[in-house]
Amino acid sequence: MPGEFEDYLIKKMLAEIITIGDELLIGQVTDTNSGWIATQLNLCGIKVKQITAVSDDKAHIKQSLEDSSKRADLILMTGGLGPTKDDITKHTLCEYFNTSLRFDEEVYAHVKYLFSRFGKEVSELNKKQAEVPANCKVIHNAVGTAPGMWFESSAIPNPQSLIPNPQSKVYVSMPGVPYEMKKMMEKEIIPRIKLHFKTPHIIHRTILTQGIGESYLSEIIKDWEDGLAPDIKLAYLPSPGMVRLRLSASGDDEQYLTALIAEKVNALNLLVPQYIYGYESETLEGIIGELLSEKGKTLSVAESCTGGMLAQKITSIAGSSAYFRGGIVAYSNDIKTKMLGVSENTLKEYGAVSEQTVREMAEGARKNLNTDYAISTSGIAGPTGGTPEKPVGTVWIAIAAPNITIAKKFLFGDNRERNIMVTANIALNMLRKVLVKE
């Protein structure tokens, strides 16, 4: 009976992620897979207990499989597949499950098909992709040659039952190439996980703030935080120029949890409306894209210190060509004059990093690129180039709108990469505030 396991699962259902590959342990590749997988699992109400990166080493992989299976019900692995990896994961899984490799004709047909599209024959090396441990269900890899593998080991074997045994542990092995892994998770693994496990309810709500540091924010919202119900957890997630607040609740009653969190989010919105720009996985470039599309308005940029990052963020949104007409990266002064019409006098009298210049840049972009709105930036990104009056980190940002141009000065630190990122984010938020008001 599925009912008898329900309580156990709601309280205890846990997953772990094991990433396999020396390249992670040597620091040459940043592991973005495990964070993405964790997000997907959370959306199905599955908590991730631990993420472990291990080397391309059989004994080490087996040890981490054993450790993980003591803590978790679902173990997801990425990497260590493919011929150049010597298929370390497949051989290890054979040893772990005390089985051997079998040749899968369907996988081989798919590998042949993928090679044929490029007019190529399958090499002996690539033929090995069709070998899988005998006890696994093969998971189709629509966009690559290494198949996924699904293993079940029953804690309480129940061969008579026709319903899936929710207490059997599941092990899934996926390729390490992010693009292949993501397609496989979305199309194949997540639906199977939902079928196999009865999952509890975990509700997350993320509030995105900009313009206030973590410690100041925590002081302002202290009473609100102290008033959180004991089943709600709050996390501060700072990133350059921004702080995300994440509320999490887990329990049996989804409706109750949702209402509880919604109430707290509303209260926060009344408390610090000036700092909140969005929710969940929204981005400033996505939000201004929606605002511009709704209003049927257009945008251009004139960048000095951000050096193209503003344009790059805006055009990272599919469909941005509908409202973004273009930008000028005016690194040298004569390009500010020639392309944006900044007067030579202004540059001589006030310098490139000044309110006057940044205003003329925004207005010039709006006029010359023929748009409704324009953003401009000018500053000293660093690490060198500062003066006593204008130290490294001095940045001016302007927004030119149909009836008004606003400009603001900021003073950041001496970290070039961070200064560029923070400037781009603040500039987008300044435009958002203008768009919301109009």
Place this chain on the structure above:
Amino acid sequence: MPGEFEDYLIKKMLAEIITIGDELLIGQVTDTNSGWIATQLNLCGIKVKQITAVSDDKAHIKQSLEDSSKRADLILMTGGLGPTKDDITKHTLCEYFNTSLRFDEEVYAHVKYLFSRFGKEVSELNKKQAEVPANCKVIHNAVGTAPGMWFESSAIPNPQSLIPNPQSKVYVSMPGVPYEMKKMMEKEIIPRIKLHFKTPHIIHRTILTQGIGESYLSEIIKDWEDGLAPDIKLAYLPSPGMVRLRLSASGDDEQYLTALIAEKVNALNLLVPQYIYGYESETLEGIIGELLSEKGKTLSVAESCTGGMLAQKITSIAGSSAYFRGGIVAYSNDIKTKMLGVSENTLKEYGAVSEQTVREMAEGARKNLNTDYAISTSGIAGPTGGTPEKPVGTVWIAIAAPNITIAKKFLFGDNRERNIMVTANIALNMLRKVLVKE
């Protein structure tokens, strides 16, 4: 005697990294700390055995400390410090080492100093930053309020010895803010690690290739790979449009290992010179920056499908204003005409994604922005916007040089982000090849 441990250490010296924080397990923050730490440890000849991400939970942190200390000699932790984290790491370390918190006046003075710079008093919450486990050495945090902590536990206690006991395990706790952690590692932790441990030699050499896929490359260099000495390991590290090859050797004789690897790198250079663009942590934008600086030449860009990413990459290099004058992000056709002088006829007859247009864009940027070289891109980044003749992923890239303009066509997939990244990288490499020849 230090000598007696030497063999043990060279063979077995291992480190582990534990990152603490629910935000990692929920996938809302990508952990870049552990990869960076791993790189630093490798540079000192220390192998990382495992990287573990655990939740903000005392029992879980203690368990992972116990597990790690069975495998490793050096355990580095990040995160879980600071008042908004409820100082979970400090309390856990007290329990783990069976000690209690003491108030450190020096840390408090530093916290007060940091607050005073912003004209602020230290709140009761922030005063807690000065509490540290009684058995640790405090590590100075020059740029933040949470101190680092250094713990030693002797496997073979030797109170009579005046020399450091290289067999005592070391635990280090650092803040999770990347900027603070990095400064602390560089200035304080790495020097202490080198003092404490006698480290083995690990030599890495990374060869950067562009323009060939992993499996084709592995076929071409098969004989070279088969001829690698057994003490050298090869890893393929693919990223969008690029493959990095990493050779690693570890052993006693640094000179021998260095020579062995250098010989193989030279052989590879003779085998596939057309695909190799650099070594180690070099970047295409850094390499072209050096080439342009050496030659005293200037650069501009005219971007359509890359939408600012080319300019952003080029300006990510400190000092790029010496050779990069600026760029035009020409997303709409009339900006291609107005700012870059692309003829309306060309756009009408051949379309924006064509050899003719991309040539005129590059030549127009070179002329209008008054530079020696210019790069241009025009393509259909996707995911929509393709036609039967010009499907999504069709990209043209041109390089305009003083005496010649070259243009090339590419056909990528339907992943917008990847198409933009690959296009930018290929465009930079095309310029690099032109610069190297001239």
